[in-house]
Amino acid sequence: MTKTRVRFAPSPTGFLHIGGLRTALYNYLFARHTGGDCILRIEDTDQNREVEGAAQNLIDTLHYMGIDFDESPLKPGKHGPYIQSERLDLYHKYANYLLDAGHAYYCFCSSETLQQMREEQQAKGEFVKYDRRCLNLSTAEIENNLAAGIPYVIRLRMPDDRIFAFEDEVRGHVEMNSFQSDDQVLIKSDGFPTYHLAAIIDDHFMKISHVIRGEEWLSSTPKHIWLYECFGWEPPIWVHLPLILNPDRSKLSKRMNDVSVESYLNKGYLKEALLNFVALLGWHPADDRELYSLDELCESFSLERVNKSGAVFDLTKLDWMNRHYLRTLPLEVIAERAASWFQPQDIVDQSRYHKIIAAARERSTLLPDLAEYARMFFASDPISDDNIEIVSSDDSRKVLAWFKEQIKDISAEDAEKILEITKTGIKELGIKGKAFYMPLRIALLGQPHGPDLPTIISILGVEESCRRIEHYL
RNA sequence: GACCCCUUCGUCUAUCGGUAAGGACUCAAGAUUUUCAUUCUUGCAAGAGGGGUUCGAUUCCCCUAGGGGUCGCCA
Numbered sequence: 001m002t003k004t005r006v007r008f009a010p011s012p013t014g015f016l017h018i019g020g021l022r023t024a025l026y027n028y029l030f031a032r033h034t035g036g037d038c039i040l041r042i043e044d045t046d047q048n049r050e051v052e053g054a055a056q057n058l059i060d061t062l063h064y065m066g067i068d069f070d071e072s073p074l075k076p077g078k079h080g081p082y083i084q085s086e087r088l089d090l091y092h093k094y095a096n097y098l099l100d101a102g103h104a105y106y107c108f109c110s111s112e113t114l115q116q117m118r119e120e121q122q123a124k125g126e127f128v129k130y131d132r133r134c135l136n137l138s139t140a141e142i143e144n145n146l147a148a149g150i151p152y153v154i155r156l157r158m159p160d161d162r163i164f165a166f167e168d169e170v171r172g173h174v175e176m177n178s179f180q181s182d183d184q185v186l187i188k189s190d191g192f193p194t195y196h197l198a199a200i201i202d203d204h205f206m207k208i209s210h211v212i213r214g215e216e217w218l219s220s221t222p223k224h225i226w227l228y229e230c231f232g233w234e235p236p237i238w239v240h241l242p243l244i245l246n247p248d249r250s251k252l253s254k255r256m257n258d259v260s261v262e263s264y265l266n267k268g269y270l271k272e273a274l275l276n277f278v279a280l281l282g283w284h285p286a287d288d289r290e291l292y293s294l295d296e297l298c299e300s301f302s303l304e305r306v307n308k309s310g311a312v313f314d315l316t317k318l319d320w321m322n323r324h325y326l327r328t329l330p331l332e333v334i335a336e337r338a339a340s341w342f343q344p345q346d347i348v349d350q351s352r353y354h355k356i357i358a359a360a361r362e363r364s365t366l367l368p369d370l371a372e373y374a375r376m377f378f379a380s381d382p383i384s385d386d387n388i389e390i391v392s393s394d395d396s397r398k399v400l401a402w403f404k405e406q407i408k409d410i411s412a413e414d415a416e417k418i419l420e421i422t423k424t425g426i427k428e429l430g431i432k433g434k435a436f437y438m439p440l441r442i443a444l445l446g447q448p449h450g451p452d453l454p455t456i457i458s459i460l461g462v463e464e465s466c467r468r469i470e471h472y473l
Numbered sequence: 474g475a476c477c478c479c480u481u482c483g484u485c486u487a488u489c490g491g492u493a494a495g496g497a498c499u500c501a502a503g504a505u506u507u508u509c510a511u512u513c514u515u516g517c518a519a520g521a522g523g524g525g526u527u528c529g530a531u532u533c534c535c536c537u538a539g540g541g542g543u544c545g546c547c548a
Binding site for chain 2 (some may be wrong): 217249314315441
């Protein structure tokens with residue numbers, strides 16, 4: 001079998017979104033799993049929608065996520081260029097071939113004409129498609145129009161009544177009648193190709209073996225197959241992925257959701273969680289395993305286990321996964337990624353900062369939660385009246401005074417000693433554990449919840465601990 | 474509207490004709506814990522409907538319904 005080659009081919013019209021990430025990921029996983037190549041191709045054929053800097057942003061985000069390509073605009077291979085706007089000559093060459101072979105024709109209809117035509121068809125309840133009024137233009141007419149500089153497009157001439165059948169790796173046998181397929185525009189009036197022409201030509205010359213893309217492309221596949229036939233090329237294996245859905249089960253969209261990968265990263269989701277989560281949206285291993293690193297995914301992934309039906313993008317499970325990775329990734333990694341949410345002065349003392357992260361990660365979902373949790377160690381937020389009441393009772397003061405005396409000369413790192421002190425404290429003062437810990441926690445942290453005492457003191461240090469206690473004496 | 478795709482707990486899913494339909498998230502209850510968080514246990518919760526085929530269907534076929542996608546000089 002020849003080497004598998006797949007591609008992720010986004011158009012630079014905005015940020016990478018969740019659906020794009022999943023498509024890129026599956027392409028990547030399939031390539032890695034089969035020892036093939038994964039290619040990144042930029043499809044910038046729509047001059048109007050192109051967003052400045054979007055291509056670079058896409059590349060950066062993908063790279064950050066750990067999805068790397070064997071060939072890309074930044075890492076050209078033998079089949080470049082990898083940006084479609086740099087391949088215009090190629091598209092024209094093959095458009096001309098189609099024209100000569102009678103598989104394509106010039107169309108001089110203006111957009112107004114087209115719009116009117118569609119409205120009429122719609123009014124009559126007809127299937128809306130190009131009525132081919134330019135199909136039978138004489139050579140002379142075409143020459144004249146061309147000479148007169150009338151804007152034109154080149155359309156593909158679809159067969160009239162033909163069943164296009166193909167085997168889709170995830171959907172199995174699919175059939176569609178060509179009368180549903182419009183005479184697709186191949187070359188636009190600005191001279192740029194449409195997706196349909198450019199992708200087929202590129203996929204062929206880049207030797208793509210599997211086209212792995214979203215289900216929204218399923219219905220245009222007959223056009224693509226026809227194009228392959230016209231050129232006499234071998235089509236790739238088709239793989240149409242189920243869509244990722246909004247909670248209302250419509251196609252995941254910006255309108256309803258935040259869908260850019262960057263926005264999730266900015267909210268403090270970890271790439272490991274995002275990748276793991278998105279991998280499971282449409283693919284599932286044979287067993288019950290749910291936690292996968294990128295490498296493990298590469299090992300386990302297979303097209304056979306890709307699902308057919310769409311999957312709702314559900315934040316609660318993503319949150320759970322993020323909590324998992326927040327707790328299990330190396331501490332230094334979490335500390336580093338969380339740093340931007342902290343005040344610069346708060347992370348100067350790295351050892352202390354790490355202790356704080358260690359305590360906070362057990363109780364957080366997102367990266368910024370870490371900083372929020374850490375406030376108790378830095379800031380002096382106002383204390384609630386209830387808490388002041390608790391901490392200023394006579395009994396509480398007794399605890400505070402006694403405890404301060406006990407710890408003032410010990411090492412903040414001596415957890416065992418601190419534990420021992422608390423035990424004797426409860427015994428000596430003859431009180432319940434709660435009456436012992438509550439006032440201490442309020443005095444030390446400003447509120448009754450938080451890590452265990454040894455951890456608090458280790459973070460605060462003996463001096464600061466005593467100072468905070470004294471405040472309430 | 475036409476065509477195509479899809480249909481198991483609220484969500485992600487397992488099941489390759491024979492299961493008490495399993496797991497995970499969420500939620501609830503309980504246990505553990507000085508608090509918070511963790512952890513553990515238990516529980517709630519599903520085969521869209523109707524026909525077939527079969528000794529036996531969630532699984533295969535058909536119909537219906539529902540949902541989605543596509544119908545651009547956007548990808």
